[in-house]
Amino acid sequence: MTASRLEVRNLTRSFGGIVAVDSLSFDAGGGITGLIGPNGAGKTTVFNLITGIYRPSVGTILLDGTELIVKRPHEVVRAGVSRTFQNIRLFNRMTCLENVMTPLLTQGVYGPVSAFLRTSSVRAEEKIARDRAFSIMEDVGVADVSDRQASTLPYGLQRKLEIARALACAPRLLLLDEPAAGMNDAETRELGESIVKVQKDFDVTIILIEHHINLVMDICGHIVVMERGALLAKGSPSEIRSDGRVVAAYLGRPRERKKRLGADEGTGR
Amino acid sequence: MDYVLGVVLLACINMIAVLGLSIFTGFTGLFSLGHAAFVGIGAYTAGVLTYHWNVPFLLAIIAGMAAAGLSSLVIGIPTLRAKLRSDYFAIAILGFGEALRVCLENLSITNGARGLSVDELSGPVWILGALVLSILASRNLLKSRFGAIFIAIREDPIAAEMSGIDLFRMRLLSLVASALLCGVSGALLAHRLAFIQPVMFTLTQSTQLLASVIAGGMGSISGPVIVAFIFTSLPEMLRSLEMWRLPAYGLLLVVIMVYRPQGLMGYREISSFFKWRRAK
Numbered sequence: 390m391t392a393s394r395l396e397v398r399n400l401t402r403s404f405g406g407i408v409a410v411d412s413l414s415f416d417a418g419g420g421i422t423g424l425i426g427p428n429g430a431g432k433t434t435v436f437n438l439i440t441g442i443y444r445p446s447v448g449t450i451l452l453d454g455t456e457l458i459v460k461r462p463h464e465v466v467r468a469g470v471s472r473t474f475q476n477i478r479l480f481n482r483m484t485c486l487e488n489v490m491t492p493l494l495t496q497g498v499y500g501p502v503s504a505f506l507r508t509s510s511v512r513a514e515e516k517i518a519r520d521r522a523f524s525i526m527e528d529v530g531v532a533d534v535s536d537r538q539a540s541t542l543p544y545g546l547q548r549k550l551e552i553a554r555a556l557a558c559a560p561r562l563l564l565l566d567e568p569a570a571g572m573n574d575a576e577t578r579e580l581g582e583s584i585v586k587v588q589k590d591f592d593v594t595i596i597l598i599e600h601h602i603n604l605v606m607d608i609c610g611h612i613v614v615m616e617r618g619a620l621l622a623k624g625s626p627s628e629i630r631s632d633g634r635v636v637a638a639y640l641g642r643p644r645e646r647k648k649r650l651g652a653d654e655g656t657g658r
Numbered sequence: 659m660d661y662v663l664g665v666v667l668l669a670c671i672n673m674i675a676v677l678g679l680s681i682f683t684g685f686t687g688l689f690s691l692g693h694a695a696f697v698g699i700g701a702y703t704a705g706v707l708t709y710h711w712n713v714p715f716l717l718a719i720i721a722g723m724a725a726a727g728l729s730s731l732v733i734g735i736p737t738l739r740a741k742l743r744s745d746y747f748a749i750a751i752l753g754f755g756e757a758l759r760v761c762l763e764n765l766s767i768t769n770g771a772r773g774l775s776v777d778e779l780s781g782p783v784w785i786l787g788a789l790v791l792s793i794l795a796s797r798n799l800l801k802s803r804f805g806a807i808f809i810a811i812r813e814d815p816i817a818a819e820m821s822g823i824d825l826f827r828m829r830l831l832s833l834v835a836s837a838l839l840c841g842v843s844g845a846l847l848a849h850r851l852a853f854i855q856p857v858m859f860t861l862t863q864s865t866q867l868l869a870s871v872i873a874g875g876m877g878s879i880s881g882p883v884i885v886a887f888i889f890t891s892l893p894e895m896l897r898s899l900e901m902w903r904l905p906a907y908g909l910l911l912v913v914i915m916v917y918r919p920q921g922l923m924g925y926r927e928i929s930s931f932f933k934w935r936r937a938k
Contacts, residue, residue: 462820474817481813504799505798507801511803
């Protein structure tokens, strides 16, 4: 299967007088694309536009040639896009397994009447969903905690569980919104390895919003830099690292950069 | 003895309505201040059919159910579309309930505000049978993928939508399922009391239904059903207190809120409570 391709063209969205995303165009396809920029650059807004939570004022978003902006959020999910959230959004009072099963059950086919009667096809479908959810959880590394209530998990596992749930939507494009926020260096490195593994195992195109620059430089094949809603630069990690505008606007000079990264970790955003 | 049986049967009828609201409020997380309207529609549809046309009781119950389900579509389709805000529905159904009362009071077919005297047709077999069927159907529905979807919507509508759930359709499904049960409850109520009046289906009754669901535990079937039984029979048991009945009722609610803010059963079922005790 060839990797899915997302094409964003001339994407613009304003809220009142504020232009949150300004004529943004970029492509993402095959592997992991990093989406970086200072706080307030409009990165999460781009995710909300891709997933149909917001409608763009202008612009198009194509996934393998299919227009996404006319779709409602759940239709975007069915078209092959799923995401995680900057502030984790799990179904807190469900178990971890039930969290991952929910998207799978949503794809189910039986209707309410079969549900009332609890026919054998209902039970068969549930068993398939359960097995599939468990196998996804094994791949992501959260199978050990499948019976625990989601809200009781430590932070890092909640992040991973959210990725597992997103994968249960069978996405072709996976949007990760700051999955390493609030993690220390060792946890971040481990998460990076999981993301690379997920990308290969599930053959999914990933867009990653992240402030841990080292993580982005390590795992992304392609990086898009935003500033104040607009595209500042795009290219390979080495091109971005040597781009004077990006360094000035965001990365900072080497000495300042260390300080800045420390501050970013502290805010957890 | 007849008196006790009467109270128990009335409690069973209320349990069916509370079960219905529990699907909508307890599991799907949407508040309603007007579910008594669906009980009223069920009661009047069935009552009018048996009174004017001598329709067989079973058909009258089914018609009451269907009428309540259809009217829930009428109120649900425009209001539940509102993206992530569910408050619109709570307010709209409040108005719907009042409008219904005014209609019932002014129609000649319902005999207006004087009320409609129908035959006493719902005996213990009808009522207990309907209760058992309602509990089984709700349990199966909530155990199925729809139950998981409803709970996901309650826990986090945005994450639910991003799991591929069509919020509007599933909220509507939850509403229709709950209205169907309320309709059954109404049809049984009309033919139990043998008399119905528009004032029996107003905000006061809606609030009682909601109180039972919240006090019983959101996301539990058994909790609200048990509380509905207590709430219906309590006023009868407290008859000796006369005018102090309502304060006693209020006090009980306050006590539940203080000591069991998650409701009597919380998010669990009474069966899981027994399993837990065995495990210990």
